[in-house]
Amino acid sequence: MPSLKERLQSFLNGDNVVSRLLGKAEAKTGIRKYYLATGSICSLGLYLVFGYGASLLCNLIGFAYPAYTSIKAIESPDKKDDTLWLTYWVVYGVFSVVEFFSDLFLFWFPFYYLGKCCFLLWCMAPFSWNGSQILYKRFIRPFFLKHHQAVDNVVRDLGGQALSTAESVTRGALHTLASSRSLLTREGGQQALPSTSQEQ
Structure with a gap:
């Protein structure tokens, strides 16, 4: 099984958006892609532990790239x-529900956002044994x-109940509207309306 360093190097040498961005940075700075990637990862990790707005950054990491790639898919x-990214979004949704409850107890933990970011x-990750x-x-x-x-x-029962509730509300509204019209017609309200508007 290849080591983590070898996996990172093969990812950086592959054809992907990260490799292309780091290739441009390498051409401008003269610093190898591997060092740029490890430096960026270390800086990101430190920011997620000590930085302000770590929650927003972590959520952007978990949402922005997958959303972009899902649109491409x-x-x-x-x-x-499509199946790959649908699976990610199902797991992301379940994780978000679980996190809502665990966040009350874990958000104060110093490595919480770093751990969450690593999990996301x-x-x-672009390999078959991803999370x-x-x-x-x-x-x-x-x-x-x-x-x-x-x-x-x-779901079927709730859908049926929602449909019957919508139908009864619609029927009630139409009945009220019809009653109001017939009451106006009986009282001569249709003739009184033009004279009222002329008085104004």
């Missing part, structure tokens, strides 16, 4: 990348397969 004819990067694939296959998919019938029934 939607526009491409290949459906394999692992979930979007979103592992978490989906081991936890989310089995849970879904076990409970999806019950969830479908609840």
Whole structure:
């Protein structure tokens, strides 16, 4: 199994947006891509531990690049990348719900945002054993397969109740409108309206 350094170097030498950006920086500064990448990672890590606005930066990392890549996946004819990014968004959504409750207890922990950022990067990493694939296959998919019938029934019942409520509200509004019109017609309100407007 290749080491972390070898994986990073193969990623930096591959054809991806990070490699291209670091290639331009390397051409301008003369500093090798590997050192630029490790320096950026270390600076980002320190900022996530000590910097102001670490939560916003962490959420941008977890959202901006995946959103951009998801749009590209939607526009491409290949459906394999769609499945990859749909899996990421399912895991991201479950993580966001869990984080809402755990955030109350963990946000004060000094390495919380660094850990969260590492987790999100692992979930979007461009290899087959990334976090979103592992978490989906081991936890989310089995849970879904076990409970999806019950969830479908609840959703169907809620949808039926919402539809019947909307129909009864619409019927009530139309009935009230029709009653108001007939009352105006009986009292001669239609003739009184022009004279009222002329008085103004």
